[in-house]
Amino acid sequence: xxIEIPAGLEDLLxxxxxxxxxxxxxxxxxxxxxxxxxxxxxxxxxxxxGSSESLPSPTAAxxxxxxxxxxxxxxxxxxxxxxxxxxVAIRFTRRVSVSAETYNPDDEDEELREPRIVHPKTDxxxxxxxxxxxxxxxxxxxxxxxxxxxxxxxxxxRVEVGxxxxxxxxxGDNFYVIERGTFSIYMKVDGLERLVGTYNNRGSFGELALxxxxxxxxxxxxxxxxxxxxxxxxxxxxxxVRNNAKKRKLYEAFVExxxxxxxxxxxxxxxxxxxxxxxxxxxxxxxxxxxxSADCFYIVESGQVRIVLNKxxxxxxxxxxxxxxxFGELALxxxxPRAASAYxxxxxxxxxxxxQAFERLLGPCKDIMKRNIANYEExxxxxxxRDVDGHTETAGPRPGTSEVLR
Ligand code: CMP
Numbered sequence: 164x165x166i167e168i169p170a171g172l173e174d175l176l177x178x179x180x181x182x183x184x185x186x187x188x189x190x191x192x193x194x195x196x197x198x199x200x201x202x203x204x205x206x207x208x209x210x211x212x213g214s215s216e217s218l219p220s221p222t223a224a225x226x227x228x229x230x231x232x233x234x235x236x237x238x239x240x241x242x243x244x245x246x247x248x249x250x251v252a253i254r255f256t257r258r259v260s261v262s263a264e265t266y267n268p269d270d271e272d273e274e275l276r277e278p279r280i281v282h283p284k285t286d287x288x289x290x291x292x293x294x295x296x297x298x299x300x301x302x303x304x305x306x307x308x309x310x311x312x313x314x315x316x317x318x319x320x321r322v323e324v325g326x327x328x329x330x331x332x333x334x335g336d337n338f339y340v341i342e343r344g345t346f347s348i349y350m351k352v353d354g355l356e357r358l359v360g361t362y363n364n365r366g367s368f369g370e371l372a373l374x375x376x377x378x379x380x381x382x383x384x385x386x387x388x389x390x391x392x393x394x395x396x397x398x399x400x401x402x403x404v405r406n407n408a409k410k411r412k413l414y415e416a417f418v419e420x421x422x423x424x425x426x427x428x429x430x431x432x433x434x435x436x437x438x439x440x441x442x443x444x445x446x447x448x449x450x451x452x453x454x455x456s457a458d459c460f461y462i463v464e465s466g467q468v469r470i471v472l473n474k475x476x477x478x479x480x481x482x483x484x485x486x487x488x489x490f491g492e493l494a495l496x497x498x499x500p501r502a503a504s505a506y507x508x509x510x511x512x513x514x515x516x517x518x519q520a521f522e523r524l525l526g527p528c529k530d531i532m533k534r535n536i537a538n539y540e541e542x543x544x545x546x547x548x549r550d551v552d553g554h555t556e557t558a559g560p561r562p563g564t565s566e567v568l569r
Contacts, residue, residue, distance in 0.1 A: 177334065178397075280398055282318040292317055292392050295342040299367050300440025300459075300515055301403055304410055309402050316398040320391045328369075328391070329383040335372025337393040338403070341365055344389015348519070349382040356382065360519055364389075366458065368519070373399045374407065374437060407437045414439070414514070421462055421487050426527050438520040444507035453504045457494030460521045463487065466511030472503040472543075481546060483508070492532045493539070495521055 179198055188194035284292065292314060296302055302310060322328065322344060329339075331351055341362055348360040348368070359381065362368065372379045373396050411433055418424055418432045427435070441464065444450055450461065453473050461468075463484050470482040470490060481503060484490050494501050495518050516524075525532075 278397075279312065280316040280395055282316065284319075288319060289314065291342060291390075292319075292340075295340050295365075295392055298365065299340055300438065300517055301338075301367065301370060303440030303442060303515075304406055305402065309406065313394060313398065313402055317392045317394050320393050322385045322389050322391060324385055324387055326385045327382070328385060329379050329381070331380065331382045332378045333372075335369065335377075335379060336396055337369060338367065338373055338396075338399045339369045339383075340367045340392040340394070342390040342392060344385055344391070345387045346389075347384050347386050349384065350380070360522065361386070362519075366517060366519070370399070370403070370438070374404055410439070411436050417464060417487075417514075421489075423462070423489055423528050423531060426531070427524075431524065431527075435516070435520075435524050438524070439514040439516055442513050442515050444511045444513070446507055446509050448507045448511075450505040450507060450511070450513065451491060451501050453501050455501045457491065457499075457501055458518045459491055460489065460495055460516045460518070460525070461491045461505070461513045462489045462516075464512040464514055467508040468511055468513070469506045469508055470503050471506060479546065481543065489532075492521075493536055496529065496532060496536065 179195065182198060183191055183194060296314065296317075302313065305313065317340070319342075320339075328346065331349070341364065343364050345364065346362040346368070347358055348362070349356045350359045351357075362383075368381075368383055369379075371377065414436045415433070418436055419429070424432055424435065439462075444466075450468060451457070451459075453471075463486055465486055468484045468490060469480050470484065472479050472481045482490075484505075490505055491501075493499075
């Protein structure tokens with residue numbers, strides 16, 4: 164005899180379980196009654212085209228948490244109008260593992276219409292949250308309204324040393340932004356857990372399972388006490404994943420044209436786009452500082468970037484990078500502090516990738532980078548020889564205009 168599991172049941176129960184674990188209600192039965200009643204209310208309200216005003220939360224056991232329906236109009240723009248025809252009842256979709264190749268966020272618009280989550284915060288909390296999110300690359304392309312929704316939905320989690328935050332192969336519940344604390348990243352290799360990286364008081368993790376609807380790719384464990392800001396899966400998908408679809412369209416042609424990324428397959432290039440943040444710098448602004456520890460890699464989208472070496476107090480321009488060229492890889496590859504500084508010439512736009520994504524996605528490009536790094540020393544030696552001889556201005560083409568030198 165075969166029993167058919169109703170579509171959406173699994174997801175419904177997973178979401179409910181996640182809420183129970185998050186809220187730790189004293190009376191789970193009472194919590195369940197409230198949760199499903201509210202869900203039903205929301206659903207009916209949406210079916211009837213009711214207003215999208217804030218509703219009391221099904222997660223009321225946690226003081227102050229509020230769930231409201233996202234205003235359909237605020238979410239809609241241009242081409243999305245057709246797919247977001249409101250009102251539509253919440254339907255739950257079975258979460259499946261899909262590869263990035265077949266992933267299409269537009270297929271999952273049910274999920275995008277789910278309630279808007281708001282976790283009220285004190286001014287002090289909001290300030291700390293904003294500070295922690297300032298450098299999060301996945302948030303860089305969000306507009307002000309999207310960013311505000313993300314900040315509203317985030318909630319704080321204090322952690323102690325030795326806590327398991329994410330376990331490899333689990334389903335993804337939250338995306339995490341680090342406010343403070345250190346974390347180890349482990350991955351199973353041939354059945355053994357291996358330390359593959361660390362986070363040190365900044366950065367974020369947990370985006371992959373939510374972006375690609377896959378199981379967790381790594382295990383994350385705290386190595387000190389700290390604080391995390393968590394963004395639930397639903398809000399992450401509604402805002403970040405949807406935004407990534409736009410980012411792909413926006414940067415597809417550009418990343419195809421970046422020589423460094425030529426050896427990647429187009430699916431891999433799209434994954435690169437998914438994790439990139441676009442950062443704008445004004446004329447003369449320092450992008451990286453010599454001697455700093457390194458956690459990002461940069462591709463110039465527009466404008467120019469001067470690479471400047473400070474040797475015994477004297478600054479020498481050693482390279483200029485323009486559209487399609489990259490910098491910031493040397494310290495990531497050698498695991499050393501920044502060997503030179505980088506400054507914007509005019510307004511500069513860079514696509515920025517964090518070190519974890521660099522390690523994960525640019526493996527196939529490393530040979531090219533290493534080859535270029537091997538040229539750096541030779542170029543530097545030539546440059547300083549010329550300086551010593553006083554012939555800099557007559558020496559051939561400036562090193563680094565075709566390849567980046569630091
Ligand atoms: P996710 O798979 O959702 O959960 C585990 C997280 O670990 C993953 O997202 C990334 O954010 C992070 N991570 C850090 N380094 C790696 C890596 N080398 N491979 C995969 N995930 C990594």
